[in-house]
Structures are given as C-alpha cells and as structure tokens.
Amino acid sequence: xxxxxxxxxxxxxxAGTLFAQKxxxxxxxxxxxxxAQNSIRSLVKADSIGIYGSEFDVWMLADGNLVVNHDRKFxxxxxxxxxxxxxxxxxxxxxxxxxxxxxxxxxFVKHPKLRLVLEMKSLVDxxxxxxxxxxxxxxxxxxxxxxxxxxxxxxxxxxxxxxxxLPIGVPxxxxxxxxTPKKVKSLGLAGMDYSMKALREHPEWVEEAHKHGLEVNVWxxxxxxxxxxFIDLGVxxxxxxxxxxxxxMIKAKTGTxxxxxxxxxx
Ligand code: MG
Numbered sequence: 001x002x003x004x005x006x007x008x009x010x011x012x013x014x015a016g017t018l019f020a021q022k023x024x025x026x027x028x029x030x031x032x033x034x035x036a037q038n039s040i041r042s043l044v045k046a047d048s049i050g051i052y053g054s055e056f057d058v059w060m061l062a063d064g065n066l067v068v069n070h071d072r073k074f075x076x077x078x079x080x081x082x083x084x085x086x087x088x089x090x091x092x093x094x095x096x097x098x099x100x101x102x103x104x105x106x107x108f109v110k111h112p113k114l115r116l117v118l119e120m121k122s123l124v125d126x127x128x129x130x131x132x133x134x135x136x137x138x139x140x141x142x143x144x145x146x147x148x149x150x151x152x153x154x155x156x157x158x159x160x161x162x163x164x165x166l167p168i169g170v171p172x173x174x175x176x177x178x179x180t181p182k183k184v185k186s187l188g189l190a191g192m193d194y195s196m197k198a199l200r201e202h203p204e205w206v207e208e209a210h211k212h213g214l215e216v217n218v219w220x221x222x223x224x225x226x227x228x229x230f231i232d233l234g235v236x237x238x239x240x241x242x243x244x245x246x247x248x249m250i251k252a253k254t255g256t257x258x259x260x261x262x263x264x265x266x
Contacts (some may be wrong), residue, residue: 020254021231022052023246024117024239026220027070029054031241036094038068040107046114051243053115053150058101060123060132061087066101066139072121080123101136105143115148116140117239119175120162122155133161146170152193152217163188173217181209191215191236196226199233206233224249 028042029035029049035042038056046054057070059079067087072079075090090098099107108116120136123129140146146167153159154175162172171190177198184192191214192205199205199218209216217237221227227249230238240246 021235021246021250022237023243023250024053024055024217024237025051025243026055026239026241028056029243034094036092036096038070038099039092039094039096040099040104041094041096043104043107043111043114046243047111049244049247050113051247052237053117055117055119055152055239056104057119057121058132058136059121060128060135064131064135066132066135068099068101068104070121079121101139105139105145108145108148109143112148115150116145117150117152120151120153120155120158122153122158126155126157129155129158130161133158133165137162137165150190156187159189160187171215173215175219181205181212181214184209185212185214189214191217193217193219193237193239195219196221196230199230199235203233206235210234221246 025042025046027037028039029045030037030039030042032045035045043054043056056068058066059069060066061079061084062081063083065084067079069079077086077090079087087098092098108114118136120132123132140149149170151162151166151170151172152175156174159172159174166172173191173193174184174189175193177194181192192209194216196218206216215236217239218230218235219239220241221230221238222241224245227238227240227246231250231253238246
C-alpha cells in the first residue's frame, strides 16, 4: 500500500511537471518591494522567487543605443527619438537609472536559473528594426545568452529579422494576436504570446497551436479569475505582474511546485 502511495505521488509529480504552466514576470517582478518596471531590481526579484522567466522591453534610441524600458514616451523622453544622454538623466521610481541592455544582460548572467523573455519594441522604420535585431543578437552572443532567451515582438518584421539572425532553437513568439496558429507555424515561429483578449476570443487557438507544435503564452493575467481561466485553458506560459500569485495557483491546481523549474521542451 505504501509502495502504491509513493508510486501515485511520483505519477502526480511527473504529470504536474509535464503539464504545469510556467510563470513569466511581466517587466520583471516590479510589484515586489523596492522594485520598478524593467529595473535591475525587478530582474533580481524575479529570480528570487524561482519562476521560469522574466520579461523585459528593449528600445533602440536615436543614437543606436539599446536600453531597457517599456513606454515609448517615459518621463518626458521619447525613446525612439532621444539620445542616450536624455535617457541617462531619467530616474526610475525605485531610484535606479534606466538600464542599458548591456547592463541588464550583465546582471542576467548572474542568475543562471532564470530565463530571459526579451521583447523588442516596434520602431517606426523597419530598416531600423532590422538594425536593432542585429544589435540585440550581438549582445546576446556577447553574454552567451542565446540558449537562455525567448524573443517576443509585436512587429512581424522584427520576428522575421530575428529568424534570419538566430540559430535554430532560439524561440521567437509573435505578440500581436491577429495570426492563427497555422499562420504562425507557416512563418516558422515558436508560438504565440497573445493578450488575454485575443485568446478569450479564440480559446480554440491553444489546442490548435499545440497540434502544430507551437507554444502559447498569455499576457497579462493578474486577477485570480483570469489566471485560473488560462491555467484551465492549458496555455504553456502565464505572463503576470503578480508572479507569486500565479505560481501558487498553478501549484494548487497541479499539487506540485509547478512550473518554474520544469525543463523547457524547445
Ligand atoms: Mg513587454
């Protein structure tokens, strides 16, 4: 009887590991004390709770420098049109400066269990997007982070630029929510990273994506009912501003420590 109980527990553990969602902190774990969106602290805090990955946003400034921030216009500075000196003068809400991509990746290498989910922000000029993708790939190579990175982008031009530049195995996910799984598959991308709205309108896309060998990430699921809906729908990743809440809910569903350290399939 005891042996059977151990066997059952092992099966449950395997099932949980295989099917549990992985949690991604949206713009880092910025809702933690002392943190701020896309700050170095948000990255450190994401790693401190043992989740799968930490998402962050990258802009290319007018002078070609790459920096980590979400908003196109932030604290009076237009990130696509400003030079580095303007961005360097900004102070984040937690007192940090806006990190350069170089600074961000240098910190990331100190957190080897965490995965990068790098969003390239869309630029007005597609040729600048191509240049930006090249610079991002060069930076990831410099820090030997290609094997620990998922690329995400709203711009299909950016997705295809990355596809030309990256070795097979570095997954690229499309964000804009308007392509079917079949279309995403035909473009050779790894999957869809879609809004809750897009996936609520097309819940069937999750199963379709899986049939095509694609993965599905949802953003940004914060409220418990939303997190539960997407756990039950069977998406692969949940991007959230409340990563500890999502982790606990996944754990409650699977009866395991969930998501976070599950081996990535790709
Ligand atoms: Mg983002």
